[in-house]
Amino acid sequence: MVTSTESRTKFSELLTDVEELRAEVEIVVNSTPVMDAHTHLFPLEFNELCLYGIDALLTYHYLTAETFRSAGIAYDQFWAMSKTEQADLVWKTLFVDNTPTSEATQGIISVLDAFGLDTRAPDLKEARQFFNSQQLAEHIDHVFDIARVSGVVMTNDPLDEAEARLLKGDVTDQRFRSSLRLDRLVNNWEAARRALSREGVSVAAELQPKDVDAIRRFLGENIQRINPVYMAVSLPADFRFPDDDIRDRLLREAIVPAAKEHGLALTLMVGVRRRVNPNLREAGDAVGRADVTAIERLCAQYPDVRFLVTFLSRENQHELCVTARKFNNLMPFGCWWFLNNPSIVSEITRERLELLGPSFIPQHSDARVLEQLIYKWKHARKQIADALCTAYEQLLHNGRAVTRDEISRDVTRMFSGNFNEWITTR
Ligand code: FIX
Ligand code: ZN
Numbered sequence: 110m111v112t113s114t115e116s117r118t119k120f121s122e123l124l125t126d127v128e129e130l131r132a133e134v135e136i137v138v139n140s141t142p143v144m145d146a147h148t149h150l151f152p153l154e155f156n157e158l159c160l161y162g163i164d165a166l167l168t169y170h171y172l173t174a175e176t177f178r179s180a181g182i183a184y185d186q187f188w189a190m191s192k193t194e195q196a197d198l199v200w201k202t203l204f205v206d207n208t209p210t211s212e213a214t215q216g217i218i219s220v221l222d223a224f225g226l227d228t229r230a231p232d233l234k235e236a237r238q239f240f241n242s243q244q245l246a247e248h249i250d251h252v253f254d255i256a257r258v259s260g261v262v263m264t265n266d267p268l269d270e271a272e273a274r275l276l277k278g279d280v281t282d283q284r285f286r287s288s289l290r291l292d293r294l295v296n297n298w299e300a301a302r303r304a305l306s307r308e309g310v311s312v313a314a315e316l317q318p319k320d321v322d323a324i325r326r327f328l329g330e331n332i333q334r335i336n337p338v339y340m341a342v343s344l345p346a347d348f349r350f351p352d353d354d355i356r357d358r359l360l361r362e363a364i365v366p367a368a369k370e371h372g373l374a375l376t377l378m379v380g381v382r383r384r385v386n387p388n389l390r391e392a393g394d395a396v397g398r399a400d401v402t403a404i405e406r407l408c409a410q411y412p413d414v415r416f417l418v419t420f421l422s423r424e425n426q427h428e429l430c431v432t433a434r435k436f437n438n439l440m441p442f443g444c445w446w447f448l449n450n451p452s453i454v455s456e457i458t459r460e461r462l463e464l465l466g467p468s469f470i471p472q473h474s475d476a477r478v479l480e481q482l483i484y485k486w487k488h489a490r491k492q493i494a495d496a497l498c499t500a501y502e503q504l505l506h507n508g509r510a511v512t513r514d515e516i517s518r519d520v521t522r523m524f525s526g527n528f529n530e531w532i533t534t535r
Pocket of ligand 2: 147148149
């Protein structure tokens with residue numbers, strides 16, 4: 110039996126053997142709870158927005174895009190099908206007629222495997238029976254447990270009709286934290302004006318000072334109502350700062366002042382090109398290389414605002430690290446969307462460790478369907494553990510061994526500490 114003094118000694122023991130070091134890193138990375146900084150998940154009380162189960166998993170937009178590539182089906186024909194029929198087709202196309210090598214398909218395999226379901230099943234009968242037989246509240250606990258996720262940040266856009274309606278109910282499950290998403294406000298001004306007017310806020314096309322005040326009030330009211338951990342917006346690849354458009358004015362005159370007033374961090378997700386193929390619906394968005402100097406200028410101009418930033422393009426990652434070295438109010442986070450593949454997560458995490466030490470948030474899940482937490486975190490933990498092993502092995506090679514306590518300190522900082530530091534100044 111190990112006494113507490115003995116285990117204490119072990120935690121502070123220098124790990125000089127590479128095999129032992131590797132084993133310790135894996136234990137720590139796999140067992141440390143993670144705070145998921147950005148998802149599209151919703152709790153039980155959001156009813157139809159709380160997605161779970163095999164049909165929702167298989168109709169995830171990452172998988173529908175892949176299905177169109179292999180199934181030879183017309184867009185209209187696919188969208189006319191029921192969710193069950195779509196899921197059947199996705200399963201047949203990507204898992205029966207083809208080998209599931211892509212990251213999104215491997216995710217499904219990881220989820221089925223986690224529940225002991227047949228990963229080579231000819232159809233979805235067994236999986237449907239399993240998910241249909243779950244009590245949702247317990248199932249949510251079980252998934253959070255398997256994924257070792259302590260909490261998730263939701264995406265709550267007050268100008269999205271469904272989310273705005275449902276946001277008004279209190280979220281009782283404390284693991285689900287809200288964020289004030291501002292895409293509909295900043296990314297299409299005409300649509301934003303219509304949406305604002307539905308909320309009783311009427312603003313002129315040219316955005317007069319009184320309109321700015323009205324938007325500030327609208328933001329303030331929503332901040333009071335949903336108590337977000339941050340305000341967030343996704344931005345196109347051609348985002349510039351400064352600029353001479355309405356978005357620039359909204360940022361400067363309404364959003365940044367609201368961030369300051371309420372002590373909220375601003376999350377910027379840059380580099381998406383929306384609906385390059387509208388036939389694919391949610392799967393129709395693409396990526397573009399963006400200008401990281403826009404973020405550099407924002408960080409320089411607003412040193413008292415904390416920015417959480419992720420870029421969608423692989424080509425922007427190195428510049429983001431360099432910018433974070435220049436500005437302490439910038440926290441790089443996640444390997445977003447098309448970057449969330451093992452080879453790219455590995456590359457980006459290694460680059461960040463080399464340039465930033467543990468002062469970044471390595472991943473967020475972006476989960477839309479509950480059980481995706483299982484695979485997205487299982488796969489991310491593998492890459493993060495491997496990257497950390499390399500860093501610690503290099504350190505050992507260069508003359509310094511680490512202890513299990515130190516590994517745990519680093520991982521805790523990256524999995525929740527950095528996030529908590531960024532969101533808690535109110
Ligand atoms: O803008 C976002 O938050 C994106 O993550 C989503 O819109 C995107 O569709 C997605 O699910 C990516 O993982
Ligand atoms: Zn997202």
